[in-house]
Amino acid sequence: MALFRKAPQHENPQRVSGRRHSTVVWHRLFRSFIYLLAWIFLLLVVIGNVADKPVLRQTYFIKLNLSNIIPRSVPNAVLINSIARSIGLHDFYQVGLWNFCEGYDDTGITHCSNPETLYAFDPVKILLSELLYGATIALPANISDALHIARTASHWMFGLFISACVLSFLAIFITPLATSSRPPQSAGLDPQTNRPPHRRPTFVLLRSLPLLIFTFIVALLTIVASIVATVMFAIFRNVFTNNAVDLNIQAELGGRMLAFMWIASACTLIGFIVQFMSCCCACCGGCSARSKALREQAKQGLDGTGASTPEMREKDRNVPDGPAR
Numbered sequence: 001m002a003l004f005r006k007a008p009q010h011e012n013p014q015r016v017s018g019r020r021h022s023t024v025v026w027h028r029l030f031r032s033f034i035y036l037l038a039w040i041f042l043l044l045v046v047i048g049n050v051a052d053k054p055v056l057r058q059t060y061f062i063k064l065n066l067s068n069i070i071p072r073s074v075p076n077a078v079l080i081n082s083i084a085r086s087i088g089l090h091d092f093y094q095v096g097l098w099n100f101c102e103g104y105d106d107t108g109i110t111h112c113s114n115p116e117t118l119y120a121f122d123p124v125k126i127l128l129s130e131l132l133y134g135a136t137i138a139l140p141a142n143i144s145d146a147l148h149i150a151r152t153a154s155h156w157m158f159g160l161f162i163s164a165c166v167l168s169f170l171a172i173f174i175t176p177l178a179t180s181s182r183p184p185q186s187a188g189l190d191p192q193t194n195r196p197p198h199r200r201p202t203f204v205l206l207r208s209l210p211l212l213i214f215t216f217i218v219a220l221l222t223i224v225a226s227i228v229a230t231v232m233f234a235i236f237r238n239v240f241t242n243n244a245v246d247l248n249i250q251a252e253l254g255g256r257m258l259a260f261m262w263i264a265s266a267c268t269l270i271g272f273i274v275q276f277m278s279c280c281c282a283c284c285g286g287c288s289a290r291s292k293a294l295r296e297q298a299k300q301g302l303d304g305t306g307a308s309t310p311e312m313r314e315k316d317r318n319v320p321d322g323p324a325r
Contacts, residue, residue, distance in 0.1 A: 028176035031274065035171040035218075038267035041260040042165040042222065048257055049096025052109040057101070059257050060094035062233040064123060064240065065250040067091040067105055088131050094254070095121045095233075097161060102126075120154035121236075122147060146239045153232040160225030161261075167218045168268065175271065178211045178278055208279040215275045219268040226261040 048059030066089050085091070090102040090110070098115035124143060180203065233253055240251040 024179055027179040031175040031179065031271065032172050034267050034271045034274070035168050035175060038218075038222065038264045038271070039165065039168040039172060041264035041267070042161065042168055044260045045257060045264065046097055046161055046165050048254075048260070049094060049101055049112070050098050050115055051112055052101065057109055058254075059260065060096055060101075060254040061229060061257050062121075062236055062254060063092055063094040063252050065092045065252075066127075068248050068250075089127060090130070093123065093126065097158060100126065118155045118158050120151040122151075123236075143239055146235055150232055150236065153228050157225055157228045157232065160221050160228065164218060164221040164225055164264075164268070167214075167221065168264070171215065171218055171271065175211060175215065175275065178208055178275055180207075204279065204282050208275075208282045212272075212275050212279045215268070215272040219265075219272040222261075222268045223265045226265045229261060230258065 044055070044059060048056055049061075050056060085104070091104045093100055093102050098117075098119050099113040100121060101109045101112040103109035103111070124147065230253075237251040237253055240249045
């Protein structure tokens with residue numbers, strides 16, 4: 001037998017500590033939990049105000065209070081209750097993504113309109129259609145401009161919120177794929193699974209980078225939808241409240257709806273930041289880790305796969321066999 005033998009492939013590979021199973025599970029659950037929260041709050045935004053149900057009835061974008069619609073300039077106007085009823089109007093109107101609801105202060109919501117795709121709130125049409133014959137109200141002069149903006153913005157807002165809700169639901173199951181039990185930053189065999197690490201370019205291009213783009217789209221849709229809704233209904237509120245002297249209509253934004261959609265926006269933004277950091281670690285951290293591992297393997301006469309380098313194999317061929325036993 002030869003005294004000098006070649007070391008078998010993978011006999012002494014450089015082993016790099018892999019991730020613990022609990023760490024991998026925690027990372028994956030965290031990503032899913034972030035988008036689960038975002039989906040729950042987006043779902044509340046989408047179904048808010050569609051019916052007179054608990055939670056839903058308090059979830060609206062804006063609420064118009066017409067119970068004291070008589071102008072304040074009229075003597076003793078503040079002492080007159082339920083003026084809106086005397087001319088055929090309801091005390092309040094509140095708006096959701098699909099429809100509007102109306103009701104009275106003492107009885108609550110009495111009717112909600114049928115849900116409508118790409119719904120756009122038109123208070124002028126609603127109020128004028130409910131006035132008793134011969135009754136009139138002086139609406140703000142600049143309400144037409146606000147309605148034109150609101151009609152276009154409502155269509156965009158509807159599409160953005162629906163898309164964000166659907167993508168957030170998909171992200172619950174997709175984003176955990178960005179966490180690998182074999183980190184691409186490592187080199188050599190994983191001591192726990194005895195498997196080689198992912199090839200860094202393949203992992204980054206086929207998993208990490210596509211998920212980064214996906215999470216960016218989810219965050220973009222959610223944040224833009226929240227901005228459009230906040231700005232649009234803030235304009236509505238200002239149009240009515242700035243004319244409070246001529247028309248005593250009170251308008252308030254829905255605190256719950258604002259909180260729900262901005263919490264969802266924050267969750268999707270956190271999810272994107274986490275994925276961005278993960279992608280950077282897989283790309284940049286993988287380069288430095290692989291370079292360091294290859295330098296150390298070169299010192300030991302091994303290539304990146306754990307086999308002997310060509311120089312070592314040539315040297316082994318030039319060494320004579322030892323005496324046979």
